[in-house]
Amino acid sequence: MRYLPHSDAERADMLAAIGAADVDALFAAVPRAAYNTTPLELPPHSPEFLVEAHMRQLSGRNRAAGDGPFFVGAGAYRHHVPASVDHLIQRSEWLTAYTPYQPEVSQGTLQMLFEFQTQVTRLTGMEVANASMYDGSTATAEAVLMARRLTRRSRILLSGGLHPHYRDVVRTYVGDGDDLVCLSASPEGQGDILDRIDDSTAAIVVQTPDFYGHLRDLQAAADAAHARGALLIVVVTEIVSLGLIEAPGALGADIVVAEGQSLGNPLTFGGPYVGLMATRKEFVRQMPGRLCGETVDADGNRGFVLTLSTREQHIRREKATSNICTNSGLCALAFSIHLGLLGEAGLRKLARLNHLHAVRLADALAAIPGIELLNRHFFNEMTVRLPIPAAPAVEALAQRGILAGVPVSRLEPDDPQVENLIVLAATELTTGADIAALVNALEEVLA
Amino acid sequence: MRYLPHSDAERADMLAAIGAADVDALFAAVPRAAYNTTPLELPPHSPEFLVEAHMRQLSGRNRAAGDGPFFVGAGAYRHHVPASVDHLIQRSEWLTAYTPYQPEVSQGTLQMLFEFQTQVTRLTGMEVANASMYDGSTATAEAVLMARRLTRRSRILLSGGLHPHYRDVVRTYVGDGDDLVCLSASPEGQGDILDRIDDSTAAIVVQTPDFYGHLRDLQAAADAAHARGALLIVVVTEIVSLGLIEAPGALGADIVVAEGQSLGNPLTFGGPYVGLMATRKEFVRQMPGRLCGETVDADGNRGFVLTLSTREQHIRREKATSNICTNSGLCALAFSIHLGLLGEAGLRKLARLNHLHAVRLADALAAIPGIELLNRHFFNEMTVRLPIPAAPAVEALAQRGILAGVPVSRLEPDDPQVENLIVLAATELTTGADIAALVNALEEVLA
Amino acid sequence: MSMNREGRPTGTGTVASAETSAATSGSALLPNEPLLFEIGDTEHSGVDLPDVEPFESRLGGFGRKSPLNLAGLTEPEAMRHYVRLSRLNYSIDSGMYPLGSCTMKHNPRLNEKTARLPGFADVHPLQPLSTVQGALQVMEELADWLLTLTNTTAVALSPKAGAHGELCGMMAIKAAQEARGQGHRKVVLVPESAHGTNPATAAFLGYSVKSIPARDDGTVDVAAVEAALGPDVAAIMLTNPNTCGLFEPQVIEIAAAVHAAGAFFYCDGANFNAIMGVVRPGDLGIDAMHINLHKTFSTPHGGGGPGAGPVVLSAALAPHAPVPFVRRGAEGLELVEHAEEGHLGRITAFHGQMGMYVRALTYMLSHGGDGLAQAARDAVLNANYVKARLEQVFTAPFGGQACMHEALFDDGFLAGTGVSTLDFAKAMIDEGFHPMTMYFPLVVHGAMLIEPTESESKQTLDHFCDVMLELAGDAREGNAERFTAAPLRAPRRRLDETRAARAPVLSWTPPEAAAG
Amino acid sequence: MSMNREGRPTGTGTVASAETSAATSGSALLPNEPLLFEIGDTEHSGVDLPDVEPFESRLGGFGRKSPLNLAGLTEPEAMRHYVRLSRLNYSIDSGMYPLGSCTMKHNPRLNEKTARLPGFADVHPLQPLSTVQGALQVMEELADWLLTLTNTTAVALSPKAGAHGELCGMMAIKAAQEARGQGHRKVVLVPESAHGTNPATAAFLGYSVKSIPARDDGTVDVAAVEAALGPDVAAIMLTNPNTCGLFEPQVIEIAAAVHAAGAFFYCDGANFNAIMGVVRPGDLGIDAMHINLHKTFSTPHGGGGPGAGPVVLSAALAPHAPVPFVRRGAEGLELVEHAEEGHLGRITAFHGQMGMYVRALTYMLSHGGDGLAQAARDAVLNANYVKARLEQVFTAPFGGQACMHEALFDDGFLAGTGVSTLDFAKAMIDEGFHPMTMYFPLVVHGAMLIEPTESESKQTLDHFCDVMLELAGDAREGNAERFTAAPLRAPRRRLDETRAARAPVLSWTPPEAAAG
Ligand SMILES: Cc1ncc(COP(=O)(O)O)c(C=O)c1O
Numbered sequence A, B: 001m002r003y004l005p006h007s008d009a010e011r012a013d014m015l016a017a018i019g020a021a022d023v024d025a026l027f028a029a030v031p032r033a034a035y036n037t038t039p040l041e042l043p044p045h046s047p048e049f050l051v052e053a054h055m056r057q058l059s060g061r062n063r064a065a066g067d068g069p070f071f072v073g074a075g076a077y078r079h080h081v082p083a084s085v086d087h088l089i090q091r092s093e094w095l096t097a098y099t100p101y102q103p104e105v106s107q108g109t110l111q112m113l114f115e116f117q118t119q120v121t122r123l124t125g126m127e128v129a130n131a132s133m134y135d136g137s138t139a140t141a142e143a144v145l146m147a148r149r150l151t152r153r154s155r156i157l158l159s160g161g162l163h164p165h166y167r168d169v170v171r172t173y174v175g176d177g178d179d180l181v182c183l184s185a186s187p188e189g190q191g192d193i194l195d196r197i198d199d200s201t202a203a204i205v206v207q208t209p210d211f212y213g214h215l216r217d218l219q220a221a222a223d224a225a226h227a228r229g230a231l232l233i234v235v236v237t238e239i240v241s242l243g244l245i246e247a248p249g250a251l252g253a254d255i256v257v258a259e260g261q262s263l264g265n266p267l268t269f270g271g272p273y274v275g276l277m278a279t280r281k282e283f284v285r286q287m288p289g290r291l292c293g294e295t296v297d298a299d300g301n302r303g304f305v306l307t308l309s310t311r312e313q314h315i316r317r318e319k320a321t322s323n324i325c326t327n328s329g330l331c332a333l334a335f336s337i338h339l340g341l342l343g344e345a346g347l348r349k350l351a352r353l354n355h356l357h358a359v360r361l362a363d364a365l366a367a368i369p370g371i372e373l374l375n376r377h378f379f380n381e382m383t384v385r386l387p388i389p390a391a392p393a394v395e396a397l398a399q400r401g402i403l404a405g406v407p408v409s410r411l412e413p414d415d416p417q418v419e420n421l422i423v424l425a426a427t428e429l430t431t432g433a434d435i436a437a438l439v440n441a442l443e444e445v446l447a
Numbered sequence C, D: 001m002s003m004n005r006e007g008r009p010t011g012t013g014t015v016a017s018a019e020t021s022a023a024t025s026g027s028a029l030l031p032n033e034p035l036l037f038e039i040g041d042t043e044h045s046g047v048d049l050p051d052v053e054p055f056e057s058r059l060g061g062f063g064r065k066s067p068l069n070l071a072g073l074t075e076p077e078a079m080r081h082y083v084r085l086s087r088l089n090y091s092i093d094s095g096m097y098p099l100g101s102c103t104m105k106h107n108p109r110l111n112e113k114t115a116r117l118p119g120f121a122d123v124h125p126l127q128p129l130s131t132v133q134g135a136l137q138v139m140e141e142l143a144d145w146l147l148t149l150t151n152t153t154a155v156a157l158s159p160k161a162g163a164h165g166e167l168c169g170m171m172a173i174k175a176a177q178e179a180r181g182q183g184h185r186k187v188v189l190v191p192e193s194a195h196g197t198n199p200a201t202a203a204f205l206g207y208s209v210k211s212i213p214a215r216d217d218g219t220v221d222v223a224a225v226e227a228a229l230g231p232d233v234a235a236i237m238l239t240n241p242n243t244c245g246l247f248e249p250q251v252i253e254i255a256a257a258v259h260a261a262g263a264f265f266y267c268d269g270a271n272f273n274a275i276m277g278v279v280r281p282g283d284l285g286i287d288a289m290h291i292n293l294h295k296t297f298s299t300p301h302g303g304g305g306p307g308a309g310p311v312v313l314s315a316a317l318a319p320h321a322p323v324p325f326v327r328r329g330a331e332g333l334e335l336v337e338h339a340e341e342g343h344l345g346r347i348t349a350f351h352g353q354m355g356m357y358v359r360a361l362t363y364m365l366s367h368g369g370d371g372l373a374q375a376a377r378d379a380v381l382n383a384n385y386v387k388a389r390l391e392q393v394f395t396a397p398f399g400g401q402a403c404m405h406e407a408l409f410d411d412g413f414l415a416g417t418g419v420s421t422l423d424f425a426k427a428m429i430d431e432g433f434h435p436m437t438m439y440f441p442l443v444v445h446g447a448m449l450i451e452p453t454e455s456e457s458k459q460t461l462d463h464f465c466d467v468m469l470e471l472a473g474d475a476r477e478g479n480a481e482r483f484t485a486a487p488l489r490a491p492r493r494r495l496d497e498t499r500a501a502r503a504p505v506l507s508w509t510p511p512e513a514a515a516g
């Protein structure tokens, strides 16, 4: 087997050195009833070219986003990732290194994480950021728990504009109790979350641009929350938006969590992605996840280490802020490289281009008779109401080669109010021809 | 522009430091008539995603070998290259290094070349090998020139089984004179080259497996050549064959040249490939190309350097053995990694598998009424005679999704004897289904 | 130098500032690299985009007013920055990485290639299911392999890492206990030697953690478990093979006792590599077990992730698996995305780590059932070989028995040398090796946990053992300085962790000079 | 230490065996790596293949009887071998690589990506033309760009490198002379400063080489050319911009003189990077010029190749272009594969370096005409900036004028220091830089030829200049030891080239011990 270095002769030599008759002897502690000496019922090992052929065949049964007009967003976005990003993250020294617990031979990863943290603080306008979470949804759940620890309160309000999957994850994490208030879906950007804040409220969770594409007034949310001693958790699922939209930190956010996939990371059917988490300096000791800090070595040279580990499971065990261990290092690297390539000028331009294409898409959709555009203010995503149920319409469009967006009913199957809604996104890759094809096909489907 | 690091401000600073008014001033030596200050008539710079889209569109207009049954060989072969090979050769330190003229910071490339040379000597059964040539065809031409220098004779005999392109390259290199004898095509493996050797003959050039797939008797060729003081140059276009076929060095070859593409290198429409050249130790100072040798450093540690450079153009200029400078370093690396992964056991097995598939292909073709198989002994390639002209038949098969091999007339348009011949190859990637599809389609085309 | 219970030095006080080693200040092959923010600025960019003509925005008043201050690099600068930084890292590909409990095995590049096929990498999680049947089939095939390898009933693929899998599995246990009307069970048993994520997970879900002591031989005594069990115990979290590198010999009895007491058996499967294809955890009586695809199934560690931690579940827990999961329907594969009766809800957006599924499945298909078992056996062989060779000098706390995939030593052999486990580890760097896991598990003083994995050749193991024995000999001959001053041949000498934590600098700010 | 005419030390006698530097014997990040043949053996393999049942072979008596003795590695061993070896290499991606005449510019990874698209990488050169129209279009588009950039009539794409392009161009010239009945012209003029491939190419084709001296300012005097021209002269091979980094100011006059004398003007275009998009060589009167795609158009050097050396041809030479070439026909693009009247035959099997065509075209499309011109201008700016900064101390033989893409210095500033150009170069390694080109061109004593290319930022250039000036200062202050002992911070110290050449060891043989 190509991955196993030993010949049988070497195995025999090693057994002799160990003083064991055979490898089975090394498994002596395993109860015999549970010990298999013959292979399980699984296919045998296979040449690389046959494995590759099988995986290609499976891959060929999926429609790639690049195969035609594509407007799917709703928490994961198709952006162009420069070729250099994927090349760089495949370097052995990035790809096959472990968590940088030995800083003297891990300065590459550590310095990168320090740079990543700096980028996230600047994007979000916050003071500190950690070295990544699994993704935006789990980061949101962790932020909720963090807010509870910080405020020693338990009530949590989730905005009706929060991505339904994120809401579901929070619900699974904290349990379905009275102290978790999930406001009903607000596809028109409406919502009374601010009125619901009370003195037992630990935090309110507001997403912007929200799931339906609306831009939300964070300043008002922050003011209302702070007035009652609650925290504002801001969720961002399209991180590119921060190139054009005000930083949550500048508007009073206490914790910002985000999905970083849009930068550096391909869609990959939902993962791996990279969760971002940033907060105020004073809250750092309640933050989950790894943190990289600057220090010096014995010669006084600048260097970086993982720090404040007394928050973490490997030191604090049951008293840790979270159980998170492995996070999204390589996705954070991809994010950081892509953002490093863009820089401020590039990110602003990219965000503008996304917005421009979304404006074109919105105008084109709004012009179709029978279709109602629900968004007045948006970044690169929007919701439209069809005169017919959305799910079969999207399927019909897929048959015509167009991936037209997400029928909201897929995520909110029990809410009749959303049955006719589609969430659509445009990015820098959306062309005029794509939009024209969508409009054409939609008109056909609606006819 | 994403590849150009300077801002205009930096350019201005630098000009100030230089003391030049503008960059135009630095071009003062250029005659004004030839100096363009406005861009030429070419498209402007373009975002990565648009360039990629254009190249994808061009790529999409080619049929990839992997898209269906494929039997094309004739000097370039479709083998499976392990994924690790292409990954490794893309490492910056291999990909973007220069020729290892500074050995202290190039030991990676140098040691690899030393290993490559060792592999080539062992494959071919020769004593020394160089660090690569452009490809098999130019290596053949260089071998001819080398033989002339070694023997101080000028007559060269090219076997009728030599790849026609190789013959053409030799002809272009040495010129069409009386001292170059190109025997006529020998698709049946016939040929009277041995009878043509005389006392003015510098070398005879024999390919095995030859262009038509026949295995040639090298021992007889060596004996005949040596009897008249001539050299035997052996050409191998399918290097995998040496896993199963006797080494030319063991049969008296004086110079062995080969195309190394089959190991490590994709088809890529004909290049870049890697030429191999090996010879006897006593001939090394007439060998063209770079050589890497072992030595020690100032601390006595083993290290490697480019050596015997007094053969080369950068030292000897007009007295050099060749003008070659840049060769095929990265392709040699890919070759060396692939062969290092195979090892002896793997190469033997790979060669057997190729041969097995070729035997199956030959048997299947021979069973088709009207088709004549010309080969008795072969490795992975063979020639068949159709009852109709080959070129349109191959085109008709391509229309049916089958790339059936090379019509000999494409390479020998002026030789009516070959009009109905196709050269076909099988490799480890050829499946039973591929062969069945070919047989079916051929029967249709012949019907 | 003060030591805590595990024997870990708490400061960097071991290091006298020695003469600067040549390598530290950067050379052609080990560069010193400034920070991104020290190279780039807000104007430079390595991405070209089409120019955008002015248009009427729909941002309302929400446009960004605060500064971004993001440094940009042109592409050549970026390439160099990240290549230079990377050269400061050790990696599996550059040498043996014997981190115990981490399973740093070879990461095949075929996996990287298949994961990048457009049908996997360029597919959106919310595309119509009719357009992603191949992706669902990857999930189904991966699930089949995991179920066969573990002999369990169901698998939750979506956990994003081992700890996330623990959370998922323990949530399923909690749900099952509640479904049984046993929601009052608030205690989870965790052996002392457990990984930190185990108690952290239990606590995360509101459980209180009761510690189970280890026996002198490093394994858990069924009697100790029985003594701790009771009507308040919801589950035990037991690692098997355990973090001392030992197979728990009484695991079947423990499972029986746990079940008899109305509790569930969560198995930490981080060490599954030792037994894959050889022992099916379902046959041992486990109820839930996460499998770190980034350990056992070779998806790259990536400098700290991403991973994937699918959890297999027994019949008792299967009804409490979280959504989403794949099932066969009339029109092909279906994805169940909404919790039906009893099921847990989502633990993540979308469907988990598809990129890791593809890699792990590719790895499984490459090995086959025979290859996986052989890999496990080779992993165990390698660990025992290292153990046998090092035992000549190194002190093995649980010495008598064969180990599984990793060999555990304590710092007994360093007694009186003035060399700590940490010092020893740093000296390994100077000799070309990444250190083993140190000071874990906590049950052993100055622990050194060495996991070679099946990927290491005998030649490499011999070289490693030679170096380790030479170092140990040198330490015992009194050359403490070689250790306390180490590393001297890395890009950095020892870093001041106390300083980093005392006044944390967690992001870059421009130096006063520039600001002022 | 003896010096030859160029001032290059001929031995390694400069190096006293100094105390072993730490880095030399291998550490975690700069390993010592044994040879493939010392790690692998004939049994191990990193490739799995289906088992082959016995069958009747068709090998006749030609089966292999002699041993192969090829070492094999399993995949993890191979990965590590080649990653570890690679870490001993400097590269563009890891630092500035200021090799004059080599144009070590950034190699965009987009090019690597497009070259690997299956429609380019997995296409056979002898597939029916109907199945490769996209490949032919790549060739056509590349040809169009090259023709526009050079204002010439035809281009031969197939040469495999610069020297091969020289051969091709000079063959065309030879053919043209013969066609004119001027086959007796047997002399080629080559300036002293020319690259070695120029005289080697001329000699290769049976020409005798007549050397043209350089003027004091490093350029060629039209009068010297006129003096050398005559009825026996077939061509001049002139490099422009030349190898001293200067644009030949009289190039148009030289072209006129050459043509007037019935000769052709072969231009070595290795330095085209300085003028692409700014000066069209066709406007200067050249007849043939190769363009190194691996220099000017960023295809990677790969440790010594592969490259590609397309040759553009004037109207006079176009009829003598070699086959194959692409042309438009009724049914799309056609490939002319057989020499028609006047055309040269093949100079290589198949159609040349498609992999490089794709990369170069990708690069051109990325830059556009504007970007290429800007790149040339930046390359010239960078070289002049380095020149301006270093001129403070370094001696510039042709100092007064602006240079093109590279700055040339001699070793005058090192006079009396005991430090040679070679020593200086090796000291640069210790300071983090790859040396510049040394001892070329030959017209300058102890030449140091520095080509930064447009890819280097001002920041990097400043750091480079700071280091160079510091080194120069130190040399002049008498610290010769720092130079003669250098490098001390590389994986190897200076290597004994004399020993290597005296008793060449060109392949590995097992040590006596193993053999006996
Ligand atoms: C025994 C054990 N359990 C759990 C974990 C946590 O896994 P992860 O890092 O994937 O979250 C680890 C990881 O190191 C481990 O070694």
Ligand SMILES: Cc1ncc(COP(=O)(O)O)c(C=O)c1O
Pocket (backbone or CB within 6 Å): B324, B325, B326, D101, D102, D161, D162, D163, D164, D195, D197, D239, D243, D268, D270, D271, D292, D307, D308, D309
């Ligand atoms: C001036 C000059 N001419 C010709 C060449 C030869 O080019 P190649 O190495 O591509 O054969 C070079 C390469 O270094 C060169 O610098």
